[in-house]
Amino acid sequence: MDSVIESLPKLWDGFTTTLFLAVVSGVLSLVVGTVLAAFRVSPLRSLRIIGATIVEIGRNTPLTLVFVFFVFILPTTGYILPLGRVPAVIALTVYTSAFVCEAVRSGINSVGVGQAEAARAIGLGTVQTLSLVVIPQALRTVVPPLINVLIALTKNTSVAAGFAVVELTATGRSLARDFPTDVLWMLGGVAFFYLVITIPAGTIAGAIERRVVFSR
Amino acid sequence: MSGNVLYDAPGPRTLRIERIASIAVGVLIVGFLAWVVVGMIDRGLFNERWAIFTDPPRGQSAEDVWYSLLVRGLGATLRAAAVAAPIALALAFVLAILRTSGLKLVRGPAVAIIELLRGMPVLLMMFFGLLAFGLTSFEAVVFGLALYNAAIVAEILRAGLAALPKGQVEAGTAIGLTRWQTLRIIQLPQVVRLMLPSLISQFVVLLKDSSLGFIVGYPELLRTMQLNYSFFGDQYRLPLFVAVLAVYLIVNVTLSRLAVYIDRRLSERGQHAKQATVLLPAGLDVVETKGP
Incomplete structure (x- = not known):
């Protein structure tokens, strides 16, 4: 138990690195994912096809393979990225964007066509229809799945441990080697830091979901 | 796309514009892909390295490579x-x-x-x-x-x-x-x-x-x-x-x-x-x- 207190500074460093990865790639993948979703609901067929292809590839590729690409494969083709956080953020963003896209798209599709038709029927223009009728409703359904995507992202940052980023899981691994008698305590401490993020976020997502269901 | 919540059902003129814009974007995408491929050719990425799947070096046969990937690798997965x-x-x-x-x-x-x-x-x-x-x-x-x-x-x-x-x-x-x-x-x-x-x-x-x-x-x-x-x-x-x-x-x-x-x-x-x-x-x- 003392060893856990002794290693708290290291765990805290790992935690902030995990948080950094999650926040930066979270913001980036929200942007990229929304753009992809715009592709997928666009009236232009070629954009829809390219969006669907990117998402299909992104969702069916293991995250570890995405990491392998940016850390081990890309440098041999002449594009050298700095080791550490940069490829980790890129890999996490590429992977998570596909899931953000699907969450946003299903949110848009969850709004009934009749809603937009009614808005047009009472004389609202395109901008008003979107900003007053469609987006407020889509946003409500889209937030819980988006939070779940971000929770998954937070857990997925652990994959960076295998690729030269000292975040929480990597810290746990090295602490487990430093204190072989307290392995359970060390990994338990790491688990605690993850749960501190994931469980409250999951509870919030669930609460919003229940309220949205109720309001429909 | 019919029955879309974001847009009204398009008329003939919009359909025509959409088709032209779609083709234009398609050409842009193909152009981008071609640019990537040309860049890869310039960097020599399409050289003999792909022969690893048909005639690999160091005294190995193509079957050895495929066996290790598909039977041992995928098998273990x-x-x-x-x-x-x-x-x-x-x-x-x-x-x-x-x-x-x-x-x-x-x-x-x-x-x-x-x-x-x-x-x-x-x-x-x-x-x-x-x-x-x-x-x-x-x-x-x-x-x-x-x-x-x-x-x-x-x-x-x-x-x-x-x-x-x-x-x-x-x-x-x-x-x-x-x-x-x-x-x-x-x-x-x-x-x-x-x-x-x-x-x-x-x-x-x-x-x-x-x-x-x-x-x-x-x-x-x-x-x-x-x-x-x-x-x-x-x-x-x-x-x-x-x-x-x-x-x-x-x-x-x-x-x-x-x-x-x-x-x-x-x-x-x-x-x-x-x-x-x-x-x-x-x-x-x-x-x-x-x-x-």
Whole structure:
């Protein structure tokens, strides 16, 4: 138990690195994912096809393979990225964007066509229809799945441990080697830091979901 | 696109503009891809390195390369998934049943276990297995995959149980079945069928997560790829990566398509299912003939 207190500074460093990865790639993948979703609901067929292809590839590729690409494969083709956080953020963003896209798209599709038709029927223009009728409703359904995507992202940052980023899981691994008698305590401490993020976020997502269901 | 919530149904003029814009964007995309390919040619990425799949160097045959990737690599990946999935499913049934129990004393711990397992990264669980419980790398991979997915599948099953009409349980109680019998004979068979698409999607996730074995030292597909390029040389990294990516895409897209197909068939049958719930006694006949 003392060893856990002794290693708290290291765990805290790992935690902030995990948080950094999650926040930066979270913001980036929200942007990229929304753009992809715009592709997928666009009236232009070629954009829809390219969006669907990117998402299909992104969702069916293991995250570890995405990491392998940016850390081990890309440098041999002449594009050298700095080791550490940069490829980790890129890999996490590429992977998570596909899931953000699907969450946003299903949110848009969850709004009934009749809603937009009614808005047009009472004389609202395109901008008003979107900003007053469609987006407020889509946003409500889209937030819980988006939070779940971000929770998954937070857990997925652990994959960076295998690729030269000292975040929480990597810290746990090295602490487990430093204190072989307290392995359970060390990994338990790491688990605690993850749960501190994931469980409250999951509870919030669930609460919003229940309220949205109720309001429909 | 008809019936879109974002746009009005397009008229002939808009359709024409959309078609032209679509082709223009298509040309741009093809141009971009061509630019990437030309860049790759300039960097010499389409040289003899691709011969690794037909005529590899260092006295190896093409069969050796494919054997190591598809039989040993993919085989190990599938073996981990195939061992972990049934364990996860069995644990998930137990967790889901405890989670929906009428007793708070049973429900509480089940909720805690599910939340705990769901909130942790799979990789961390594998490290628990590897470093804390002294498992081999294969066992650690299975340990992590089974526990994590048990929690997720338990939640899928719970959602399925909640989605079933209440009359199903009431009918079971009315004919004198215990809670366990109601679950086993009436609820779970329907839930598994209803949730089959979600269960298959989760299996794809499990299959993808088995690649974490790369990090904990289990020689699965990615590790086999790495062994291959450290043997043949760095210039073979790209072709080997493309092959592994293709293998994953083929396996996972096939499974995902299967999930979508089953989902569609189930929703096509949706109406029939609703009628069938009214005609419950007919279903019970079937169950009774199966009984001891």
